[in-house]
Amino acid sequence: MSDNNKGLRxxxxxxxxxxxxxxxAAGVVFWGGFNWALEATNTERFCISCHEMExxxxxxxxxxxxxxxxxxxxxxxxxxxxxxxWGPKMIRKIKASREVYGxxxxxxxxxxxxxxxxQRLAENEWRRMKANNSQECRNCHNYEYFDYSVQxxxxxxxxxxxxxxxxxxIDCHKGIAHSLPPVAxxxxxxxxAVAPDVFHPPQPAQSQ
Amino acid sequence: MNKKTRNxxxxxxxxxxxxxxxxxxxxxxxxxxxxxxxxxxxxxxxxKPIPDQAPIQRDYVQQPPLIPHKVEGYEVSKNFNxxxxxxxxxxxxxxxxxxxxxxxxxxxxxGELSNISPRRYFCMQCHVxxxxxxxxxxxxxxxxxxxx
Numbered sequence: 001m002s003d004n005n006k007g008l009r010x011x012x013x014x015x016x017x018x019x020x021x022x023x024x025a026a027g028v029v030f031w032g033g034f035n036w037a038l039e040a041t042n043t044e045r046f047c048i049s050c051h052e053m054e055x056x057x058x059x060x061x062x063x064x065x066x067x068x069x070x071x072x073x074x075x076x077x078x079x080x081x082x083x084x085x086w087g088p089k090m091i092r093k094i095k096a097s098r099e100v101y102g103x104x105x106x107x108x109x110x111x112x113x114x115x116x117x118x119q120r121l122a123e124n125e126w127r128r129m130k131a132n133n134s135q136e137c138r139n140c141h142n143y144e145y146f147d148y149s150v151q152x153x154x155x156x157x158x159x160x161x162x163x164x165x166x167x168x169x170i171d172c173h174k175g176i177a178h179s180l181p182p183v184a185x186x187x188x189x190x191x192x193a194v195a196p197d198v199f200h201p202p203q204p205a206q207s208q
Numbered sequence: 209m210n211k212k213t214r215n216x217x218x219x220x221x222x223x224x225x226x227x228x229x230x231x232x233x234x235x236x237x238x239x240x241x242x243x244x245x246x247x248x249x250x251x252x253x254x255x256k257p258i259p260d261q262a263p264i265q266r267d268y269v270q271q272p273p274l275i276p277h278k279v280e281g282y283e284v285s286k287n288f289n290x291x292x293x294x295x296x297x298x299x300x301x302x303x304x305x306x307x308x309x310x311x312x313x314x315x316x317x318x319g320e321l322s323n324i325s326p327r328r329y330f331c332m333q334c335h336v337x338x339x340x341x342x343x344x345x346x347x348x349x350x351x352x353x354x355x356x
Contacts, residue, residue, distance in 0.1 A: 064281055153260040154277060157304065176281070180288040187292060187324050 038093065044076040050103055053077075056114045060178045067177075080136045080177065081125070088132065119181035119194055126170055130201070134169035141169070166204040174199065240344050255339045264338050268352045272334035273306075279337050284330060291331040292324065 015022075040046060048054040058077075061067050066075040083089045108114040108121075129136065143163055148156045162172060174180065182193040241247050263276040282290040292308075293299060300307040312328040313321050343349075350356075 152277065154304075175283060175288065179285065180283060182287045185289060185292055185296065186298070186322075187289060187296075187326075187329060193287075 038089075041093070042078045042082055044078070047077040052103065052108050052114065056108075056111060057178050064177045075140065075177075079139070083132065083135060084139055085135075088135075118179075119192070122174075122178075122181050123194065123198065126174060126198075129170040130168060137169040137173070143169075162203075167201075171201050253341065255341055257337055258340055261338070265351075266355055267349070269354060275332075275335050275337040277337070279332070284332065289329065289331070296324070 048058045061077075066080075082092055102108065106113075108117050143159065146159060148160065151159065158172070180194075183199050184193040184196055237243065239245075241249050257278050257280060260277045264274050266273060279291075284290055294303040294305040295308050297307050299305070308324065312324050315321055315325050316327060
């Protein structure tokens with residue numbers, strides 16, 4: 001073992017700078033390849049290469065302002081569903097391997113199955129965004145930069161009141177890019193639905 | 209010629225006369241799209257939803273009030289009613305919205321319900337967003353006396 005080590009070290013010393021340069025280059029190639037593969041899974045095209053995404057959530061998203069708007073700025077799937085920072089992105093990507101399992105098992109491979117699972121899936125995403133203070137929203141919509149004078153009457157009031165009370169974007173803005181699961185509103189027949197306190201989380205000031 | 213035959217002949221004459229006169233009169237009717245019924249409809253005006261503003265007053269008593277804000281992208285489906293998320297009695301105080309009127313709580317047999325009747329579920333069947341749209345045809349319509 002020590003002989004081997006000595007040999008390796010000696011050989012390295014013999015090779016000297018060229019070895020360092022070679023290792024560095026290998027590192028660059030490896031890291032570049034890793035990043036390239038990661039980014040390849042971070043595109044809309046990759047997301048909707050699964051029909052589960054294309055025929056359900058993608059179709060709904062195409063009717064919303066984040067897809068179609070007058071200035072042509074678009075927020076695609078990863079802009080909202082994958083964190084931009086390296087650490088949280090890795091964690092999300094590793095968790096997403098669960099979705100590969102779902103794909104193989106066909107958990108949501110028909111619209112009916114998807115509808116049955118929508119509430120669970122939506123609540124997962126709401127919980128994630130609540131936990132990181134709606135970071136993906138704020139990557140573009142930084143509320144510290146809001147100009148309330150050009151906001152509408154309703155958004156002006158609600159934003160200031162809500163943010164002052166410590167609420168975060170997702171507390172109110174649910175279902176802005178996709179259709180909602182059934183939400184309990186006490187209208188019509190009773191049904192399996194998102195509970196009111198999940199849909200409108202109590203304000204932090206009140207819950208304390 | 210007895211009475212019956214004469215009446216019949218007269219009726220026949222009247223029908224013939226009418227059928228001759230009618231197509232001529234139909235062609236003189238001018239609708240908003242012009243005289244020809246098969247003419248293509250005029251292009252819709254470039255109506256743009258106007259941002260939040262004071263509600264336009266009602267013109268007659270039973271008129272569903274107009275929506276004084278944008279409703280673009282609002283989901284009103286079996287799963288969720290975006291309007292009721294603010295205008296429901298359980299929500300209006302927090303959101304500062306107008307609460308829905310009691311007339312919406314009646315079912316079709318006149319029974320009172322504790323919340324919106326399913327037949328009033330789709331708000332935008334009656335309530336529409338305000339637009340800066342001028343009347344297509346000039347008219348002398350006057351706002352109901354009690355609302356002036």
